[in-house]
């Protein structure tokens with residue numbers, strides 16, 4: 001069983017990195033094969049070019065690999081800070097270039113793209129972990145929590161991933177080490193709830 005983790009934060013010492021590392025640790029302990037992408041560290045190029053948009057010619061090798069991985073994933077975890085109510089641009093670019101027509105969704109024959117898409121991703125569950133400096137209630141009341149709409153409806157439901165778990169941790173800027181420790185424990189617990197332990201296929205060795 002394979003889970004893809006997508007992390008978008010430029011600072012290795014950030015709380016976002018701590019979340020993603022915790023997710024990777026917990027998933028491995030549960031028996032999952034984890035594909036881990038730190039998009040900044042990998043220098044992911046978010047620019048969707050005219051040539052790529054035209055669909056002519058082969059996909060860049062790196063993008064092809066991302067497409068194959070996300071198609072195979074049994075679950076997806078996305079980790080990023082709230083930047084202007086949006087993901088950092090590097091992750092927006094990953095969505096543009098990787099969750100493409102024919103990989104993550106398609107339209108039925110006779111539908112030129114204006115109708116209802118058919119989701120193609122195999123994953124049934126996606127978890128999104130966000131951080132912010134705006135108190136969560138104010139984010140909902142004043143800004144309408146745009147990240148909820150974006151990930152749940154505009155992206156994952158569109159691609160056939162129906163079960164979405166999203167959690168925002170904050171306020172980060174005033175948080176204490178004890179709070180952050182509790183939040184990381186919460187990340188681990190939430191992941192274990194969404195992704196049950198993988199049963200091992202290894203045969204037990206008989207006792208001698």
Ligand SMILES: Cc1cc2nc3c(=O)[nH]c(=O)nc-3n(C[C@H](O)[C@H](O)[C@H](O)COP(=O)(O)O)c2cc1C
Pocket residue numbers: 009014015016017081082083084085086131132133134135172173
């Ligand atoms: C470019 C930029 C835009 C930001 N926009 C928002 C925002 O719209 N709402 C918010 O609550 N915090 C905003 N922040 C604060 C970040 O969400 C916050 O620094 C981050 O969640 C802290 O997590 P970290 O310690 O992992 O960096 C922004 C920060 C940056 C750098």
